[in-house]
Every structure is written in structure tokens, then in C-alpha cells.
Amino acid sequence: MGDGKSSPNPSSDGEEEVRREMPAKKKVVVVMGATGAGKSKLAIDLASYLPCPIEIVNADSMQVYQGLDVLTNKVPLSERQGVPHHLLGTVAASEEFTSKDFRDLAIAIIDDILARDRVPVIVGGTNYYIQALVSPFLVDDVVDDITACSLNSSRELKSVDSCAGYERLKEIDPVAANRIHPNDHRKINRYLSLYESSGVPPSSLFQGEAAKKWGRADCLRYDCCFIWVDAALPVLDRFVDQRVDCMIAGGLLNEVHEIYKPNADYTRGLRQAIGVREFEEFFRYYFSNTMADGTCVCGNCSAYNSEDGTPSSINEYEEALEPNFLEILNSNDNNLKVLLCESIDKLKANTRKLVRRQKRRLNQLKKYFGWDLHNVDATEALLSMPCCLL
Structure with missing residues (x-):
């Protein structure tokens, strides 16, 4: 019986022994936050602060798809500072990609990153992807x-x-x-x-x-360091509006024009992205107006039958020369201009709604599951930094 002294908690020694025998969980960094808060830039900047090289695993449900790089705000290769990115633009646009698919692919990628003595940094605003991965x-x-x-x-x-x-x-x-x-x-x-x-x-x-x-923190698959990039809602709202304007100027409309199909299924693949369906009414009117007179409103289109104003083949939409949609904002075509402005306003409004859903979900994760989210207030950064950098 040793020194005869009894343990104040007899079960604690056994529990401690079990904990010692359990293998240590793999360590990962998870950067979370609402759309536009600056997660991607912060994740890349971590490369300058962590002692080991990092590799980023994208956890955004739309950025995993190929295409719509401007609309989904993928970080350009030139701005990644040499940090490898995984699951970024790797899935075919029409493929159905689930949280289960993400989990299975991400686990293998993380294991490979850790095997090479690097730090996996999971970055994204799709919280149910992150839940699927860590739980x-x-x-x-x-x-x-x-x-x-x-x-x-x-x-x-x-x-x-x-x-x-x-x-x-x-x-x-x-x-x-x-x-x-x-x-x-x-x-x-x-x-x-x-x-x-x-x-x-x-x-x-x-x-x-x-x-x-x-979802419980003590049952997570990894030893996670959660970083929650947050900002005041009025600031995020203003930044979202500015970023949408930057996207419009950067070619968002041409991207959506390339994948637009009348009566397409907007519930699968990349077409689910906010910023696609919002422009459906505008493009429907744009194409019907183009076909009606056999000419392209904002450029020269030779892909239409001059007799009846209809495409001469099913692929002619894709073969037509890209119009300059920005000219519509300064044009005299009031119907197109009004529809375009309304579509842009819808995109801004729906993105602001997404921001609120994401913030609510992060609060739920913190409250219900006991996730220790280390908060980073990005309010000042958003106020001082051009929207194209976040």
C-alpha cells in the first residue's frame, strides 16, 4: 500500500494513466471567420511567424471548384508568397462535392503535410466542412x-x-x-x-x-488551434460592398457569363455560389435581347442567325465574343442597366446575409461545443486595407 496515504480521488490516477497511454493528437491550425474578414491573408502571413513551414488546406465549399476565381475570391498564385495551397480549384465545376468528400480528402492531405514536418493550416468560411474534418x-x-x-x-x-x-x-x-x-x-x-x-x-x-x-472539443480528431478572424458587422458590411465592386471591375460578370445556361440547375456544383443565381434575370434578359435583334449589345457577336436572331447551334453562347459588361453601367439601355444594378445589389445583400449566418454559426460552435476560438479583431485592418488584399 506504499506509504499508506490514500489518493483523494482514486479514479484520477487511472484516468491519468489512460491519458498518458493515448497517442498525442496531431496538431493543426484552423483559421475561421466570416466572408471578407481576412482569413486568407492571415493564414498566408502565419508563414512568417510559425517555426515550421506551413501548407494551407482550403475549407471553402466554393473555392474547391475549378472556375469563377474572381467570384469565389481565390487567392491568386502571385499573392500566396510561396505557401502551398491544397483543395483550391481542384474539383470539377459540375461535380457534387460533399462535406464527407472534403473530410476524406483533407485528412489524407493533412497526414502528408505532417509527415513532411510541416504545419497544416485549415482556412475557410464553410464551417460544416471544418466540423466534418475535426469531429x-x-x-x-x-x-x-x-x-x-x-x-x-x-x-x-x-x-x-x-x-x-x-x-x-x-x-x-x-x-x-x-x-x-x-x-x-x-x-x-x-x-x-x-x-x-x-x-x-x-x-x-x-x-x-x-x-x-x-463536435465536442474533447473529442476532436486533432489538437486544434482555432483562430477566429472577426470584425464589427457595419465594417464587414461596408467591406463586402466594396469587395463586390472590386469583383465586378475584375471580371466577375464575364466569369458568370461563361457558365450561364438558361434553366440551369443552380443547386449543384459551382453554380451554387453566391453571385451566380443573382445574375440570372439579368443574363436571361441580356440573351433574349441579343437574340431579338441578332446583335450583341456590348460587342460584335457573329454567332447568331441573322434571319431569326437565334443561335445557329447549341454551343453558340460559348463561341460568342465576350462582351464588355461594364459598359452597360454607363449605357443608355435603361432595362439592362437597371437589371444589372439590381443583380449587383442582390449579390451584396446575399453576401451580407451569409456573413451573419457564418458569425452565428461560429458563436454556436464556441457555445455548444466548447471550441476555444482565439479571437482576432480585424476591424482596424479592414478599415485601413484595400478590399482587393483580403
């Missing part, structure tokens, strides 16, 4: 198990409008709806399909042992 529990895994055992698992929900689907989920299970992104249409449909086929509310997946594991 050992992913809802998609449980849904897969349940639907695989369901007699009606092959049943699909057809012709469900994306907005209506999310509203329907909020009605039947507001708890589950609050845990996913309104634009995560695949998961919305999976949850609705699960409910329709089995009657199981999706939020039931968050009960029992699963609820204990999901």
Missing part, C-alpha cells in the same frame, strides 16, 4: 448506415425546389435544419428522404453516444 463523428456516415438498411432507401425525392426543401425540413425537424447549411441541398434531400422512408427525424441522429461525440 470524429459525421452525420453523413450515420445517414448512410440507416438508409442502407431501409427497404425504401432507393426512393428519391424528385422535383423538390431547393428553398422549399429546406423550409420543409425546418417544419418537420428544426433541430436538424439548424445544423446544416441552407445550400447543402444534397444533405437536405437525404434528410427528407430518410424521414419519408423511415419516419425517423434526422435530429434523432444527434442523440445518445453520437451526440456525446459530435
Whole structure:
């Protein structure tokens, strides 16, 4: 019995022994924050402060796709200061890329970075991507198990409008709806399909042992240093508006013009990005106006049939010479000009809404899961720095 003294907490010695025997968690840095707060620049700047070389893993659900570099605000190669970036513009624009896909790819990349004695820095505003990566529990895994055992698992929900689907989920299970992104249409449909086929509310997946594991800081896959880049909402709103103006000047409209298709599916792939659907009405009118008179409003287009003003082949939209859309803002075509200005205002308004959703979600992560988010106030930086640098 040793010296005869009893431990004040007999179980503590055993728990401490278990902790000593557990392998140390791998260390990663996670830079989080709302759109426009300056996450990308801060992550790159970390290369000057950390003792080991860093490599950045993108965790933005739209920046993973190829294309729309201006709209999605990808960091140009010339501004990366030699820091390697992963999962940035690597996924085909039409591909359905889920949080589960992100997790599986990112884990392998992080393991490779650590094996080379470098520091992985996860950067992005898509919080459910980051949750999927750092938490050992992913809802998609449980849904897969349940639907695989369901007699009606092959049943699909057809012709469900994306907005209506999310509203329907909020009605039947507001708890589950609050845990996913309104634009995560695949998961919305999976949850609705699960409910329709089995009657199981999706939020039931968050009960029992699963609820204990999901998202809790003491159960995370990595030893995470969370950095929350934040700023006052009025400052972020002003910066978002300025950044949209910079994007318009930098070619955003030409990018969207290249992927525009009438009646396209805006619930999959890159077309989900904020800044695509907002210009649908403008481009619909633009193309109908172009086809009506057989000429391009802001340039010379030879791709149209001069007799009836319609494209002479299905690919003629892509073959037409790129117009200068900025001229519309100074043109005398009031209808086009009004539609364009309204579309730009929609983009700004929806981006401001996204900022608020992201900030709310970060507060939830901090409050409900006990994530220790080290706050970095970027208010002064946003006030003093040109929008093109963040």
C-alpha cells in the first residue's frame, strides 16, 4: 500500500494513466471567420511567424471548384508568397462535392503535410466542412448506415425546389435544419428522404453516444488551434460592398457569363455560389435581347442567325465574343442597366446575409461545443486595407 496515504480521488490516477497511454493528437491550425474578414491573408502571413513551414488546406465549399476565381475570391498564385495551397480549384465545376468528400480528402492531405514536418493550416468560411474534418463523428456516415438498411432507401425525392426543401425540413425537424447549411441541398434531400422512408427525424441522429461525440472539443480528431478572424458587422458590411465592386471591375460578370445556361440547375456544383443565381434575370434578359435583334449589345457577336436572331447551334453562347459588361453601367439601355444594378445589389445583400449566418454559426460552435476560438479583431485592418488584399 506504499506509504499508506490514500489518493483523494482514486479514479484520477487511472484516468491519468489512460491519458498518458493515448497517442498525442496531431496538431493543426484552423483559421475561421466570416466572408471578407481576412482569413486568407492571415493564414498566408502565419508563414512568417510559425517555426515550421506551413501548407494551407482550403475549407471553402466554393473555392474547391475549378472556375469563377474572381467570384469565389481565390487567392491568386502571385499573392500566396510561396505557401502551398491544397483543395483550391481542384474539383470539377459540375461535380457534387460533399462535406464527407472534403473530410476524406483533407485528412489524407493533412497526414502528408505532417509527415513532411510541416504545419497544416485549415482556412475557410464553410464551417460544416471544418466540423466534418475535426469531429470524429459525421452525420453523413450515420445517414448512410440507416438508409442502407431501409427497404425504401432507393426512393428519391424528385422535383423538390431547393428553398422549399429546406423550409420543409425546418417544419418537420428544426433541430436538424439548424445544423446544416441552407445550400447543402444534397444533405437536405437525404434528410427528407430518410424521414419519408423511415419516419425517423434526422435530429434523432444527434442523440445518445453520437451526440456525446459530435463536435465536442474533447473529442476532436486533432489538437486544434482555432483562430477566429472577426470584425464589427457595419465594417464587414461596408467591406463586402466594396469587395463586390472590386469583383465586378475584375471580371466577375464575364466569369458568370461563361457558365450561364438558361434553366440551369443552380443547386449543384459551382453554380451554387453566391453571385451566380443573382445574375440570372439579368443574363436571361441580356440573351433574349441579343437574340431579338441578332446583335450583341456590348460587342460584335457573329454567332447568331441573322434571319431569326437565334443561335445557329447549341454551343453558340460559348463561341460568342465576350462582351464588355461594364459598359452597360454607363449605357443608355435603361432595362439592362437597371437589371444589372439590381443583380449587383442582390449579390451584396446575399453576401451580407451569409456573413451573419457564418458569425452565428461560429458563436454556436464556441457555445455548444466548447471550441476555444482565439479571437482576432480585424476591424482596424479592414478599415485601413484595400478590399482587393483580403
